[in-house]
Amino acid sequence: MTRTAAFFTMVFAxxxxxxxxxxxxxxxxxxxxxxxxxxxxxLFSDLEQQWTQAMQRRDAAPLNKFxxxxxxxxxxxxxxxxxxxxDWLHDTLTASHLQSFQIQQMAVRxxxxxxxxxxxxxxxxxxxxxxxxGDYFIVDLWTQHGDTWQxxxxxxxxxxxxxxxxxxxxGKQ
Amino acid sequence: MKSACHSSFNVAAxxxxxxxxxxxxxxxxxxxxxxxxxxxxxxGKGWSEEHAYASHTVVTGNGxxxxxxxxxxxxxxxxxIWYGNWMSxxxxxxxxxxxxxxxxxxxxxxxxSRSGYARINTTYGNVTGNLAWAGSxxxxxxxxxxxxxxxxxxxxxNAISSGKLPKDANGIYFVLTSSDVSETSGFxxxxxxxxxxxSISGTDxxxxxxxxxxxxxxxxxxxxxxxxxxxxxxxxASIMAxxxxxxxxxxxxxxxxxxxGAENADKCAWKFGPTTGTIGSGAYNxxxxxxxxxxxxxxxxxxxxxxxxxxxxxxxxx
Numbered sequence: 044m045t046r047t048a049a050f051f052t053m054v055f056a057x058x059x060x061x062x063x064x065x066x067x068x069x070x071x072x073x074x075x076x077x078x079x080x081x082x083x084x085x086l087f088s089d090l091e092q093q094w095t096q097a098m099q100r101r102d103a104a105p106l107n108k109f110x111x112x113x114x115x116x117x118x119x120x121x122x123x124x125x126x127x128x129x130d131w132l133h134d135t136l137t138a139s140h141l142q143s144f145q146i147q148q149m150a151v152r153x154x155x156x157x158x159x160x161x162x163x164x165x166x167x168x169x170x171x172x173x174x175x176x177g178d179y180f181i182v183d184l185w186t187q188h189g190d191t192w193q194x195x196x197x198x199x200x201x202x203x204x205x206x207x208x209x210x211x212x213x214g215k216q
Numbered sequence: 217m218k219s220a221c222h223s224s225f226n227v228a229a230x231x232x233x234x235x236x237x238x239x240x241x242x243x244x245x246x247x248x249x250x251x252x253x254x255x256x257x258x259x260g261k262g263w264s265e266e267h268a269y270a271s272h273t274v275v276t277g278n279g280x281x282x283x284x285x286x287x288x289x290x291x292x293x294x295x296x297i298w299y300g301n302w303m304s305x306x307x308x309x310x311x312x313x314x315x316x317x318x319x320x321x322x323x324x325x326x327x328x329s330r331s332g333y334a335r336i337n338t339t340y341g342n343v344t345g346n347l348a349w350a351g352s353x354x355x356x357x358x359x360x361x362x363x364x365x366x367x368x369x370x371x372x373x374n375a376i377s378s379g380k381l382p383k384d385a386n387g388i389y390f391v392l393t394s395s396d397v398s399e400t401s402g403f404x405x406x407x408x409x410x411x412x413x414x415s416i417s418g419t420d421x422x423x424x425x426x427x428x429x430x431x432x433x434x435x436x437x438x439x440x441x442x443x444x445x446x447x448x449x450x451x452x453a454s455i456m457a458x459x460x461x462x463x464x465x466x467x468x469x470x471x472x473x474x475x476x477g478a479e480n481a482d483k484c485a486w487k488f489g490p491t492t493g494t495i496g497s498g499a500y501n502x503x504x505x506x507x508x509x510x511x512x513x514x515x516x517x518x519x520x521x522x523x524x525x526x527x528x529x530x531x532x533x534x
Contacts, residue, residue, distance in 0.1 A: 075412060076365065076411065076412035077469060078409070078410040079408050079409045079410065079455050084406065085485060151406075152405050153434050
């Protein structure tokens with residue numbers, strides 16, 4: 044029995060020492076970082092918030108202001124035709140009900156006077172009695188006209204199995 | 217008799233076993249606590265001192281909260297790794313002038329250290345905001361011209377393990393890349409810089425990436441005509457101040473941030489307050505020594521919280 048107790052004591056001692064030894068020796072790139080977002084991400088985060096809040100309020104004036112005359116919405120839903128500006132506006136003002144939303148993971152690329160804005164929108168919403176809640180990957184093409192920006196086209200696709208939001212930064216795994 | 221003796225021996229053995237186990241558990245727990253709450257930092261005088269990390273004054277109600285992690289106390293050394301070509305790179309700012317300007321940014325007498333702006337950091341417990349440039353080295357594309365986050369870490373690790381820079385737990389290492397170097401996890405489209413920490417050679421090393429914003433002026437520069445006639449250096453200065461402030465108050469990403477995960481400088485990103493001159497025409501809002509800079513405001517953890525240009529100054533929303 045003495046040997047048994049000694050054996051288990053040794054095993055536990057070794058197990059207890061392993062983590063401290065490992066943390067002292069191995070480099071620990073934990074893969075986490077906190078970024079300074081670009082000026083454009085800050086700008087378009089604000090514009091997308093304003094536009095989506097206008098959808099939420101069903102407020103026609105700002106919606107019209109944000110939409111280019113050529114605006115269309117593309118989704119993966121069959122038959123694959125785009126939703127034209129007037130149809131999108133009509134649905135948004137009469138049938139859609141956006142309860143809440145959150146914009147995440149935005150990136151912006153400028154090409155001349157055009158900005159390519161991608162992000163994930165998490166929302167609680169319904170339209171014509173159908174639940175539209177969930178996460179969507181959205182790409183908006185914004186064009187600049189003088190001092191104002193307008194959306195030329197939106198591509199939106201639901202994310203079937205969205206990755207879980209990461210917890211607040213811990214710095215430690 | 218043999219059985220009773222054997223039984224009492226078993227009890228004694230078991231007691232010994234569990235006592236040893238408890239002692240080992242206590243030792244393990246105690247060492248973890250010590251590692252968490254203190255560490256040795258250099259004094260610059262030939263010896264090191266132990267600094268209590270977590271035991272600092274915690275204030276609340278200012279829009280940002282402490283989450284139990286360490287801050288960077290006392291004097292903090294700043295180290296640069298000039299990565300790529302900083303002598304004659306493709307953009308005019310990939311040159312010695314940028315190197316000199318950014319060294320001056322954290323100069324102990326003429327830099328931002330001990331300015332009213334740096335003092336905003338003192339509202340985060342024992343953070344002093346004393347930042348001092350302490351050395352630099354160069355790295356000519358050892359990891360290529362397309363860096364991943366991991367390769368940025370390797371650049372820092374190599375600089376320390378090769379002895380080019382000292383191993384300093386109370387330092388911040390900046391990897392500064394010339395305009396021909398990309399950081400493939402989103403430099404220019406998602407971010408202009410970032411900071412993190414990692415265990416390098418057994419020490420918790422804090423480091424940051426900041427690229428030359430002349431690579432993408434519309435994304436990472438507030439103005440191309442800048443106060444020091446060096447759009448790259450002037451653009452980097454604001455991002456570097458941002459990363460330094462966050463490293464001071466949230467070095468291991470577990471100390472000071474708000475309910476949305478925004479650290480102090482995040483809450484004031486791209487907000488400058490009033491300026492001398494017009495933004496776009498060489499405007500500035502800070503003067504350190506003889507140099508003018510346009511540097512974003514920082515979140516003051518006092519008076520309800522807000523972005524300001526100097527400790528105790530007025531708060532501005534843009």
